[in-house]
Amino acid sequence: MKKWILAGLLLATLNTLGTAQTEEWVCKDQEAITAMERGAAERQLNFRSSALTDDYDIKYHRLEWNINPNNYYISGTVTTYFMPKEANFVALHFDLANTLQVNSVIFHGQEVETYSQSNNTLTINLPNSLSMAELDSVSVTYEGAPPSNGFGSFAQATHSGNPVLWTLSEPYGARDWWPCKQDLSDKIDSIDVLVRTPVAYKVASNGLLQEIIEDGNEHIYHWKHRYPIPAYLIAIAVTNYAEYSDFVPVENGAPIEVLNYVFPENLADAQQATTATVEIMQLFNELFGLYPFAEEKYGHAQFGWGGGMEHQTMSFMGGFSHLLQAHELAHQWFGNKVTCGSWQDIWLNEGFATYLEGLTYQYDLGPNTWNNWLSGKINHVTSAPDGSVFVYDTSSVSRIFSSRLSYSKGAMLLHMLRWKLGDEAFFQGVRNYVDAPELVFGYAKSEDLKGYLEAESGQDLTEFFDDWLYGQGYPSYQMRWFQEGSTLYVRLDQQTSHASVDFFEMPVPVRFLISGGIDTTIVFDHTFDGQQFAIEVPGNVGIVYFDPEQRIVSRNNSVTQGQFTNTEGALLEAVQVFPNPVQDKLNLSLPAGTTLEQARLYHANGQLLAQWAGTVRQLEVGQWPNGAYTVELQTNYGVVRRLVMKQ
Template sequence: MPRSVPIAPAALLLAVLLTGCGLAGCDGGVKGTPGGSGLRDPYFPKAGNGGYDVTHYDLTLAYDPNDGDQRGGRLTGTATVTARATHALSAFDLDLRGLDVTDVSVEGRAARWNRAGQELTVRPRGDLEKGETFRTTVRYHGTPQTITDPDGSKEGWLPTADGALALGEPIGSMTWFPGNHHPSDKATYDIAVTVPKGLRAVSNGELTDERTTGHRTTFTWHTAEPMASYVATIAVGHYTVSRSTTSDGLPVYVAVDPAQTAASRKVLARLPEIMDWARYTFGPYPFSSTGAIVDRPDDAEYALETQNRPVFPGAPDTATLVHELAHQWYGDSVTPKTWRDMWLNEGFATYAEWLWDEDHDGDTADRTFTSLYAHGEDDYEDLWAFPPARPSAPGRISDTPVYLRGAMVLHKIRRAVGDDTFYDIVQGWAATHRHGNADTADFTAYVEKRAPDKDFTGIWKDWLYGDGKPDHA
């Protein structure tokens, strides 16, 4: 056997260049690269992260509203994020705003990490292969932040008179747990929250355990269906809880601040009725429970379609309850791919209000549409400010055109195809993209496929993407 000869450094470099092999050798593996810090969303480019897809969040949290240096209390958390690598990774990012990180591990091994703004960059000890499922555990603590959005509204962790309320649209969930905080990455959840005895912690999905030890109580919630992080919630405080079922046995869990119990009683009694109507109108309900959280009017500035259990600041009216429950189909189950597609959430939910009125001796949807077209700008001065599919700025994704002009687009489709085909489209859209993501192009293609004999060019051009008030209703 010939005697082996050490390779000189220059020869080694030449071998690397000629063979394309790294210094680790040619074993067929691919060296990992860092995942992207942000998904380049057209309105929130730093939201979310590239290189992996989250499948499950396991959050173990403890919150005491009276502990901490400032109003907002103290949150201690351990988040285990299970994900699948979509390409070989040498590092990846998680979104986490504020809070202090204690340590990070990947697959049980301590990992290097650093913070920069909302980015928590994690460097595992070894590269992650494409397709590999891996678990990242982050331990953290601190006072969660309240975020002021571009439109001036508050989200994130909202301190209340007796606890806190976590609302996450569009980016607030990163204030209380690390993750891939973009609507395009949905996952299942287990959330356990420990609070001082006497308080309750309400979240999404089903309550699987409630256990008191000493002066603290732990509430454990499980969400089995995929959920975008912006519709995850935690509400901590004193609540009056009622449990019931709908006519077909769907569990209903309602938590109401005691100060709102009397004002909410009548409208919340209609929840099963609304659910029956919504299932008939939109198709099978996509989740395993329903309900509501009603806090005090000063606790938040808006209602939000948090999955399974919408949140309301004070007793809602019937229209608002219909709107947020309709979002369970359109927004929570069928979730936008980017924040540009918000009209697919709000247009559908607003049109649900019109349909409810039509089916309950109110104005027909056609009369509502006609009135808006004729003089809607008298009540909504920004009605024609921009097209629903192209909000003019991040701070305008929840403005009037997204809601009302979005609903008007749906009514134009209904006029074009007739009621039978229209309801086939409404139900089929929800069924086709159940628990998934979709954008405006997906929707227009779906409509055209379901009504191939119709020309929708004018509707898309003038109503969906067109600037200003269309020339004809």
């Protein structure tokens, strides 16, 4: 979800809402959310899920509502098919706001007399017990004015004098307007949504529109969705929409419809803007697999709020900027196909969606540039010295949806993983994660993503996740270097901005411009503070650029030239790599007492090409094209790097 909150404007009347938006954004106005949290303890923002709803699985909802966008009110009947998870099941519980009045409960065609409401819970005492895994159903008829909670879980406004009503249930708002099971563990297998409204209005919702039933001065819009869905992603929006469709071509498949419901006064601008979604979906299809709900549709429904919400198959949009379209579409893979299994892991939704915004810029879509986007995110993350991506306090909606931590730092965590693992392992690992049979159309935690990336890359990511996900802050680097003859000596020191992490282990790229027109990037495997490196170079080092492609979240870095104490330099300098230039086989020679732990070969651009175990003394390099390479030797005394020419 990408959200802009204008202070005090959650339910305010909107006179007009155009499609143009700046590409710079803030998820939410933190002061407005803080005030909202203080305002009413009854909102129970610390709600996770009720233990009372853990004893059954929901299979299906038939959601029948009466909505007039002129009125802040809902009435209708919700029929739920459920399956008990234990024997002798006698009481069914739903999350439902106390302010909504239940008029009747029907079970097996008979009205149930013994039901009660308290603590925002509807308790239905069944007339007879059910067996474990016995499919059954119950219908709840209710009405009322929903409480004003969260980000406006049930909200009403106007546009150009016309009423608009919408819902937005993330994270804890579904219970404000319908009897549900509000958790992050049990997805609903399928739903039908039927909304009765005056003929002047159209209804947007999840899935495919099956029919519009005419009934006097009213229409009933029937939407059907046949993919698993969590309660917070079910939504409706009602106003006098104008309607049109874009189509995304699919190689060897049917085009995917992008159905757009927009305010009539914005129709012309929207028709131009939403063509961006076509290109963006093509990119995401290529990188992460076909759009997960291709058998139904994707869509946009404009609503009276300054951001967006990724409702499954139909994102609600305050406007149609490139950035907002990319973010909400990305959620259909990351957040909807695979949903965070805890609000502590919200970055699995928001970090991915934010990073995919940036990828559109890297692939030359949209008005921004990749470098500018990276700079903006790094500056945002490092604007304060603390904060973890992992959400330790889920009682605060403002913390869950922290733009700096859950969005920007979550996105840059992925960017650093991509750098650490390499593009091939990163993208394949992410594809494996989002396609995993136990996760697809289900829920995931951070450790699930970690496991799939480790399996694909062969790297242990425990320390990385401890530092960058669970830990706080970021590093600042001080690089000092000097050259003696053909040997370049480098020392890397690091300070961290927060005491929770004493050191960030990272591969650190540095670009060197060397006499003779040599331009090479050397990656330093920085494993401890004050680490020293010795590198053979074929000329005089001129200019040094630290992390030139913005691979690492860091701040206040410095590069200085000058001597430093080099207690291990003699041993490191005695390491020999020959012949140089080389054609096929590169020999290694280490002085007595020096143990080789691992050898690596890097391209001049910093890309890791190959690695060998510490027992090797001859490296096969004949398969690589002619040019400059860096050989890195990890020893018990430190890291040695030699620049080698292949010819």
